[in-house]
Amino acid sequence: MRRLIALAFVALLVAVPLSAEAQKKGGVLKIGNLGEPPSLDPHWGTQTITEVLTNHVFEGLYSLDEKYQPIPMLADGMPAVSKDGLTYAIKLRKGIKFHNGKEMTSDDVVASLSRWSKRSTYGKSLWTQVVDFKATDKYAVELKLKEKSAIVVVSLAVPNNFGAIYPKEIADKFPPDQRITEWVGTGPFKLAEWKPDQYIRMTRYDEYKPLPGKQSGYGGAKIVHVDELRWIPVPDAASRAAQLESGDLDAADDLVADAYDRLKANKDVQPVLVKPYYWLVAVFNKKEGLMTNQKLRQAWQAALDIEPIMKTVAGGKPEFYRMDSSLAFRELPWHTKIAGLPWNERNKEKAKRLLKEANYSGQPIRFMTTQEYKWMYDFALVTKQQLEEVGFKIDLQVMDWSTLGQRRIKPAEYDVFTTGMGNFFDPTHHIYLGPNWPGWTDDEQINTLMAQMARETDQKKRYALWEQTTKRFYEYVAVARYGDLFGLRAIRKSVKGFSDKTERPRFWGVWLEK
Amino acid sequence: MAAYLIRRVLAVIPVMLVVVTLVFLLIHLIPGDPAAAILGPDATPAQIEATRIQLGLDRPLHEQLLKFYSRLLQGDLGRSYFLDRPVTQALWERAEPTALLTIAALLVAIVIGVPSGLVAGAYPGSVWDRVLMFGALLGVCVPGFWLSLNFIYFFAVQLRWLPAGGYASIFVDPWAAVRYMVLPAVSLGFNQSALIARIARSCMLEVLQQDYIRTARAKGLSQGVVIVGHAFRNAMVPVVTVIGITTAILIGGAVVTEIVFNIPGLGRLIISAILRRDYPVVQGVVLVTAATYVVVNLIVDVVYVFIDPRIRYG
Numbered sequence: 039m040r041r042l043i044a045l046a047f048v049a050l051l052v053a054v055p056l057s058a059e060a061q062k063k064g065g066v067l068k069i070g071n072l073g074e075p076p077s078l079d080p081h082w083g084t085q086t087i088t089e090v091l092t093n094h095v096f097e098g099l100y101s102l103d104e105k106y107q108p109i110p111m112l113a114d115g116m117p118a119v120s121k122d123g124l125t126y127a128i129k130l131r132k133g134i135k136f137h138n139g140k141e142m143t144s145d146d147v148v149a150s151l152s153r154w155s156k157r158s159t160y161g162k163s164l165w166t167q168v169v170d171f172k173a174t175d176k177y178a179v180e181l182k183l184k185e186k187s188a189i190v191v192v193s194l195a196v197p198n199n200f201g202a203i204y205p206k207e208i209a210d211k212f213p214p215d216q217r218i219t220e221w222v223g224t225g226p227f228k229l230a231e232w233k234p235d236q237y238i239r240m241t242r243y244d245e246y247k248p249l250p251g252k253q254s255g256y257g258g259a260k261i262v263h264v265d266e267l268r269w270i271p272v273p274d275a276a277s278r279a280a281q282l283e284s285g286d287l288d289a290a291d292d293l294v295a296d297a298y299d300r301l302k303a304n305k306d307v308q309p310v311l312v313k314p315y316y317w318l319v320a321v322f323n324k325k326e327g328l329m330t331n332q333k334l335r336q337a338w339q340a341a342l343d344i345e346p347i348m349k350t351v352a353g354g355k356p357e358f359y360r361m362d363s364s365l366a367f368r369e370l371p372w373h374t375k376i377a378g379l380p381w382n383e384r385n386k387e388k389a390k391r392l393l394k395e396a397n398y399s400g401q402p403i404r405f406m407t408t409q410e411y412k413w414m415y416d417f418a419l420v421t422k423q424q425l426e427e428v429g430f431k432i433d434l435q436v437m438d439w440s441t442l443g444q445r446r447i448k449p450a451e452y453d454v455f456t457t458g459m460g461n462f463f464d465p466t467h468h469i470y471l472g473p474n475w476p477g478w479t480d481d482e483q484i485n486t487l488m489a490q491m492a493r494e495t496d497q498k499k500r501y502a503l504w505e506q507t508t509k510r511f512y513e514y515v516a517v518a519r520y521g522d523l524f525g526l527r528a529i530r531k532s533v534k535g536f537s538d539k540t541e542r543p544r545f546w547g548v549w550l551e552k
Numbered sequence: 553m554a555a556y557l558i559r560r561v562l563a564v565i566p567v568m569l570v571v572v573t574l575v576f577l578l579i580h581l582i583p584g585d586p587a588a589a590i591l592g593p594d595a596t597p598a599q600i601e602a603t604r605i606q607l608g609l610d611r612p613l614h615e616q617l618l619k620f621y622s623r624l625l626q627g628d629l630g631r632s633y634f635l636d637r638p639v640t641q642a643l644w645e646r647a648e649p650t651a652l653l654t655i656a657a658l659l660v661a662i663v664i665g666v667p668s669g670l671v672a673g674a675y676p677g678s679v680w681d682r683v684l685m686f687g688a689l690l691g692v693c694v695p696g697f698w699l700s701l702n703f704i705y706f707f708a709v710q711l712r713w714l715p716a717g718g719y720a721s722i723f724v725d726p727w728a729a730v731r732y733m734v735l736p737a738v739s740l741g742f743n744q745s746a747l748i749a750r751i752a753r754s755c756m757l758e759v760l761q762q763d764y765i766r767t768a769r770a771k772g773l774s775q776g777v778v779i780v781g782h783a784f785r786n787a788m789v790p791v792v793t794v795i796g797i798t799t800a801i802l803i804g805g806a807v808v809t810e811i812v813f814n815i816p817g818l819g820r821l822i823i824s825a826i827l828r829r830d831y832p833v834v835q836g837v838v839l840v841t842a843a844t845y846v847v848v849n850l851i852v853d854v855v856y857v858f859i860d861p862r863i864r865y866g
Contacts, residue, residue, distance in 0.1 A: 073824060076590045076634050083591065215606060217636050234635055234645060235816035235824075236719065270718070272814045273824065276701070277717050281814070284708040284716040410827075437583070440829050444585035447597045474597070 062263040062549035067533070069545070070272040070281055070290040074234055077217035080202045081154045081161070086460075089198045090291070090542050091269060093256065094240055095137075096202035096223035099128060099147065100195035101257030104539055106370050106463050108195035109257045111249075112142065112203055112224060114177075116191065123186040123495060130177040135245050136205050137228045144173035149209035151194075154201045157214035160467075161201060164193040167492075186493045188500060192464045197256050197542065226260040226546050227267060238269040253547045255540060263535070263549035279528070283307060288533050288550065291543055293526040294412070295353045301528050310538045311357060312525030314367035316458030318351065318417050320405070320518040321470060321477040326449040328403055333396035335515035336380070341389035341428045344382040347420045348521040351413045360522040365468060365508055367522065369541075372465055374505055379512045381519060389428040402433040406446065406455040410439040413523055414456040446476040458523070461541050465504045466492050470517050479516040553857070560853070564846050571842045572624065572835060576617055579826075579834050585609075586633045586829040607633055620835070629839070630832035634825070639836040642821065647840075649719050650817035653740065653809065654802045656733050660741025661748055661798055666791065668745075669752025673787070674779050676757055684749065691746025696805060700739040700812040707735060717814035736813040740805055744798045751794045755787040762786075789860055796852035800845045 071090070077083050080092040101111040110116060114129040134142040148171060155165040170182040181190065194201050205222055212218045221229040226248070227240035248259040270287065272278040279297040282290040283304055293301075293309075301309040320338070322329040329335055345361060352358035363381035366372035407418035415436065422432040435452075437445070445451045455476070462468045466488060473480040487507045494500045527543060529536050532551045537544065587603035604610050608619070623630055629639035668688070672681040708716035714735055720728035759765065760783055768778050807819030814820075818837050825833035856863045 074635065077636065215602065219636075233816075234637075234642065235820060270814075271816075272717065273820065274811050274814070277704070277812055277814050280704050280709055281716045281718070284704075284712060286708075286715050286718055438827065440584035440586075440589045440827060441582075443588035444583060447588070447600065476597075 061552065062534075063265075065264050065550040065552070066266045066268055067264045067545060067548065067550060068268045068270055068286070068288050069543075070270050070278045070287040072292050073271045073273045078221050078229065078232070078238075079212075079218040080198075080200050081150075081157045081214065082217050084159065084199045086198075086542065089200075091238065092202065092223075093197055093200075093225070093542075094227040094267065094545065095221055095225045095229050096200075096204070097225050098194055098201045098203060099130075099151075100191055102195050102197065102255050102463065103257060104255040106255065106461070108191045109254065111195075111257050112147075113194075117181075124183045126181040126183070126190055127174070128179050128181070130179070132177055134224050134247065136224055137222045137243060138205065139245075140205055142203060142205075142224055143176050144179050146206045146209070147179050147203055148173050149206040150203045151201050153204075153209045153212075153214050158199040158201070160193045160196055160199055163466075164189060186495060188492060188495045189464055189466055196463055196467075226262045230266070235271055237271075240267040240269070241265065253537070256544060260544075260546040262546050264545070267545055282528055282530065285530065287530075289527070289529045289536070289543070289545075291527045293528055295355055295358050295526055297528075298355060298357075298526055306531055307528055308531050308533075309526060309528045310536075312527055312541065314369050314461055314541055315523055315525035316413075316460055317362070317367070317522045318348075318413065318520035319457055319459050319470070320418075320421065320454050320520075321446075321457060322515070322517060323449055323453050323477055324480065324516070325478040327453050328398075328401060329453045331396050331398075332514065333392050334398060335518075337389045337392035337396065337398075337428070338425065338430070339380055339512070339515050339518055340383045340385045340392060341425055341430070342382065342421070342518065342520070343384040343424055344521050347417050347424075348523070350420050351416045351523060358524045358526075360524070362522050363512075363519065365511065365519070366465070366504075367461060370461070370463070372501070372504060374508050376505060376508060379509070381512060386428050393429050398429070400429070400431045402431045404433050404435055404451075404453045406435045406437065406442050406452050408439045408442050408456070409436055411458075414458070417520060418456050449478070465500070465507065471507070471511070477517060479514075481510070481514045481516070483510050484514065484516070557850075557854075560850055564843075567846060568839065568842060572620075572839055573617070575835050575838045576620060576831075579829075579831050580613060580616075582829075584829045586831065589828040589830075590634050629836040632825075632830055632833045634828045634830045635833070639832045642833060643818065643836050643840055646816055646818050646821050648721060648817075649815045650803070650806055650810070650819060652722060652729070652733065653736055653806050653815060653817060654799065656737035657741035657744070657802050657806075657809075658795070658799055660737050661744035661802075662795065663745075664742070665745035665748030666752050669749035669791075670756050670779070670784065670787070672749070673753040673756025674760070674775075674783075676753075681753075685753065688746040688749040691742050691749075694743070696739055696743050697808050697812060699742065700736070700809060703735045703739050704812070717812070719815045719817075732813075732815075736809045736815060740802060740809045743805070744802060748791065748794055748798060752787065752791050755790050756783060759783045759787045785859060789856060792852060792855055792859060796848055799848045803841055803844060 072087055075085060075088045075091055077088060078092055080088060080096060097111050099111060099113040100108045103109045112131055112134060114131045117126040117128045119126055130144060130147060136142060151171065155161040167183045167185060167187045168181060169184050172180055174180045203224060208218060208220050208222060226243055226246045228243045230239040230241045232238045242262045242265055248261050251259055253259050272281060275294045278290045279293055279301065281287045298309055301307050322335050324330055348359040362368060363379050364374045405418060407414050409415045418434060422434050425432055442455060446455050469475040470477060471479050471484055471488060484507060487503055491500055491503045494503060533548060534551055535548045586609065587600045587607065591599055591603060608616065632639055632642050635642055668684040672684045675681055704716050707714050715732055718732055720732050722729035765778060765782060768782050806817060807823060810817045810819035811823060822834060822837040
């Protein structure tokens with residue numbers, strides 16, 4: 039009898055997880071998002087919406103863990119680097135099948151990454167160092183560099199504009215400047231249907247082989263429970279929140295902080311703060327016009343009182359902002375804690391003195407912003423008020439985002455513009471520190487430091503260089519750094535297993551409570 | 553009649569020509585760069601320039617306009633910059649929701665507007681007249697978007713009777729389609745029903761003062777026969793004109809309703825196309841909307857003949 043009970047107990051132990059798994063399986067998860075992606079080709083475009091969608095369908099050789107550090111995805115382990123640091127040998131996982139049933143081999147990887155290297159921001163910058171990239175056998179590739187580089191693996195791991203692996207036939211068929219229209223990847227979801235402005239349907243890929251271990255950040259084991267993801271474009275943020283509350287949606291992304299209290303009070307809904315999201319920034323035009331004067335930029339920095347600005351932007355909700363001077367978010371290992379930086383100085387006297395030293399006599403400073411992103415307009419408005427108190431004259435120009443996007447690349451048209459800086463996974467990725475991005479930071483010291491960081495592979499030395507860069511940044515004032523702003527998304531409480539730790543949402547590991 | 557119709561249809565051509573040219577110039581006048589909109593905030597100036605060349609945006613404006621005309625003559629509206637597909641296809645995919653919404657809203661407007669206007673007009677000064685005309689006044693005053701948001705709040709979020717937004721094709725799932733359509737159609741149609749009601753009332757009042765109505769009454773006909781048999785048809789001519797205008801207004805008003813209720817129609821398409829500076833799509837939607845206006849007006853003129861046989865076109 040005792041044996042029987044023991045047997046029954048063992049049977050129960052085995053059966054419970056099984057039935058739990060069976061219970062998790064199934065259902066259609068409906069996610070409301072901002073609108074239409076211009077493409078579902080991650081090599082091609084940099085938009086957030088393209089990033090979020092395509093990461094469910096495609097995978098790269100590497101991915102990022104919960105601390106935003108590179109981990110293997112389609113690669114079998116980290117690369118074997120030669121002693122001189124110039125050759126990277128990357129093994130591929132065997133038996134990985136594309137959604138069309140074909141096995142992934144080194145030919146696909148070479149074709150895909152070659153296409154990526156001609157189009158993607160990260161691919162292009164990595165390839166300036168690459169002299170040769172080839173397959174060494176069916177499941178191995180080799181990358182040869184001109185000089186030592188610190189950014190090989192991280193460039194292959196970033197989630198935006200990433201080195202997704204397509205079947206060779208597709209990578210060859212679509213030239214880099216043309217968007218792919220056959221979406222075949224290796225990811226845990228297959229693209230089933232794309233009806234513009236109505237929905238994008240992704241179905242579970244049953245042949246998918248998850249990595250062993252746990253889900254971590256953007257990588258690790260991706261186990262899919264739901265049958266289908268249905269991404270529904272709901273351009274109006276208030277409608278998105280209402281549809282989540284009424285149960286028409288299971289998850290909603292890109293909500294506005296105004297909705298937070300109402301969502302929190304709803305017993306069926308769980309609001310999720312998005313950390314990190316953006317740090318707010320006023321970008322100075324350093325190529326032409328008034329702000330080429332470093333003293334003027336320093337005066338701007340000295341005059342700012344950041345806390346009230348952030349409070350306004352966050353609608354008075356302290357949950358939605360964070361005061362920080364580091365150029366990398368607190369969530370990243372690149373976060374710095376340097377005391378005594380001229381950040382949030384609130385020093386009106388210093389600002390006035392700097393204005394005088396700059397020989398500024400009240401010429402209007404053209405400051406471009408947009409109401410399309412309300413937080414940009416809000417912080418521009420309070421900034422204008424604070425600066426005018428010390429003697430600046432600000433000509434606030436409000437336009438739509440598309441116009442701002444066009445004008446900010448023309449040095450003759452503006453002095454300052456507002457934007458937000460998202461997550462940069464490596465110091466060399468901080469675009470506003472380089473000469474190719476609007477605002478055109480072209481400082482000799484920063485350039486040297488960036489070049490050193492690109493080559494230096496020792497983590498400690500790199501971090502020290504990064505701290506130096508940060509100090510120089512505040513002296514040169516490439517842009518004015520404000521505080522960190524957090525975003526808002528929400529899920530219904532019937533959605534289980536959703537990770538609130540990542541900057542952008544992922545829907546593997548998620549199930550619907552029945 | 554046939555000659556008249558042919559003349560009317562031919563007259564559409566210069567109208568459309570002016571419309572497309574104006575739209576082309578206006579959309580190119582506003583600043584903003586389609587290439588920057590497609591490529592996203594992190595694009596480099598070099599990438600943007602390459603995309604501009606690829607899209608033909610580096611060509612002089614008159615050259616772009618001529619190319620646009622020549623394609624138009626071949627029935628080709630061009631290719632959407634952002635959606636990367638032919639404009640005709642993009643329009644076709646979004647025509648059904650807008651058409652259904654407009655028809656549903658029109659039905660709501662007519663079903664509420666015509667009877668209440670006629671009743672109010674038939675019994676002027678009565679309690680019915682006052683109640684109905686107060687309702688109509690409200691209908692004209694209340695903005696459509698405010699009504700929409702309140703409908704969503706009460707009927708979708710609080711009561712959970714109807715979905716808060718979205719769309720299902722009537723050809724795929726008719727029941728779901730009806731559920732999705734109720735709130736947008738009522739909030740869009742209600743405003744217009746008020747306009748129709750007021751016109752119907754004043755027409756009814758006017759007709760009821762005519763001599764032939766007095767004659768009919770003198771013959772001893774009942775009030776019902778007088779109103780339905782003698783007054784109704786005559787009161788309808790201006791009402792049909794208003795219904796025609798209403799259809800046109802509804803197509804325009806559908807823009808806001810489509811955004812609030814998340815209906816994937818032409819209104820939402822044109823708003824997003826304007827924000828993305830997707831010139832071919834904006835031109836395409838305006839062209840289709842203008843053509844619809846013209847056709848609706850033509851239909852209204854033809855309908856007059858059936859309502860009032862005295863009207864002749866020659």
